[in-house]
């Protein structure tokens with residue numbers, strides 16, 4: 001028999017109600033408080049995302065919380081999601097929730113009461129009988145102010161199963177329309193959660209007239225798995241938050257539950273109203289509001305969720321993204337996946353990146369040389385940016401026909417040491433070494449070049465610039481020579497400023513040779 005619910009009418013047995021508690025449990029994360037304006041922006045975004053219920057706050061907690069619940073209730077005064085306010089099982093909390101929720105078109109009074117022996121004895125200091133009585137009286141009062149009342153058994157997953165059945169029966173008899181069984185401290189395994197929901201649905205009289213709801217915390221990283229287990233065991237409402245924020249390790253994250261339902265529809269054949277392409281922007285809005293970004297590897301919304309760094313994966317994704325992506329980035333709001341170039345990347349991704357950067361016509365040799373240098377840089381740098389790649393390809397392109405190539409360089413320097421450099425140049429295919437001291441590491445390097453390839457020029461400019469930020473950034477060095485009134489510039493880049501300087505010098509030298517060839521075709525040597 002389908003459940004008839006005061007806020008949703010006759011429910012499709014396969015429909016999952018998404019109850020968002022970002023603004024209540026999510027806000028219980030230390031440092032995640034939101035002001036009224038921020039809560040209103042989040043509420044609008046949650047509505048656009050398609051959640052069915054927004055828990056707007058804990059009305060009695062403070063005048064600010066009351067105002068937030070009331071304003072969100074006002075926001076949805078004509079239509080929109082059901083607006084809920086949480087309170088303890090006492091008249092003051094329930095009446096305060098009722099007052100704050102008044103403007104909402106559809107409202108829910110949410111009442112929580114702990115049912116585990118530990119919480120009842122230590123925290124509430126109540127007997128089992130007292131808790132059952134309070135369940136009845138509080139839900140009865142709630143129903144006098146709202147047709148839609150949710151009753152939550154705090155620490156329900158650690159409660160004695162027989163006693164939990166007794167409490168749930170009392171709540172249903174008193175008029176609760178949603179029964180929520182939280183795994184308050186994130187202690188349960190999926191099999192435990194499944195057993196709890198099956199047990200309640202089989203044993204409690206009237207269980208088929210209410211919606212069962214799961215509210216799982218993530219202390220053991222099980223929140224989403226437990227939520228899916230609850231659905232499989234008959235829960236038809238899930239309580240979750242954007243980005244999984246919430247008390248301690250957080251709650252089940254809405255985006256993960258929604259995408260698990262969408263991606264694994266084959267084994268989880270349920271419907272819901274989440275507009276998944278809006279997931280990313282909702283996640284980003286919350287991060288902007290709270291100032292806390294999700295970790296890069298966070299499923300669905302993390303920066304790396306659709307990024308591929310290793311060559312074999314990148315090659316696969318370029319051939320067909322479904323080789324390594326189980327959902328499309330667009331389905332959750334990303335515009336595209338990204339191939340991140342790093343030390344694990346291969347030629348296929350490198351070539352693809354070059355194409356994207358506009359280097360379509362690079363020859364195979366230059367590509368291979370640039371790829372070798374890219375691997376070398378990637379070994380030394382955490383992130384290889386597009387600018388790094390452009391710099392090294394430019395380097396290889398301009399060096400395509402170089403007669404002088406730098407093949408080795410080693411520099412020794414220190415506070416109490418005279419700097420010296422040793423290097424090898426390949427000149428027209430012949431190897432020549434140079435070694436020289438200098439006033440600094442760069443000076444020693446330039447002296448060593450002059451020793452390996454003697455020449456007379458005037459150095460007019462030496463400039464160093466950082467290509468990207470960070471201490472591992474590549475340096476781009478520019479040198480300018482003058483010889484007989486002719487000026488040539490050379491550029492070089494590398495994560496090591498000295499190597500970049502040597503490359504720049506050798507680059508300028510090659511250009512000088514080309515100039516000399518043009519003007520005096522015989523003068524090929526120094």
Ligand SMILES: CC(=O)SCCNC(=O)CCNC(=O)[C@H](O)C(C)(C)COP(=O)(O)OP(=O)(O)OC[C@H]1O[C@@H](n2cnc3c(N)ncnc32)[C@H](O)[C@@H]1OP(=O)(O)O
Nearest residue numbers: 028058060061062088089090112113114123124154184247
């Ligand atoms: C699992 C959850 O996430 S539950 C929701 C948790 N969220 C919050 O607590 C946020 C809002 N809370 C607050 O602002 C405050 O705790 C208030 C306003 C609700 C209460 O503040 P205070 O009156 O100062 O009480 P305090 O927080 O110190 O202690 C809680 C009291 O409520 C009682 N209590 C706890 N849960 C319940 C309950 N479900 N039903 C009835 N009473 C309860 C406790 O036994 C304790 O009573 P005592 O003072 O007689 O020992």
Ligand SMILES: CC(C)C(=O)C(=O)O
Nearest residue numbers: 112152154182184215
């Ligand atoms: C109020 C209830 C639903 C709760 O947040 C919990 O038990 O974790």
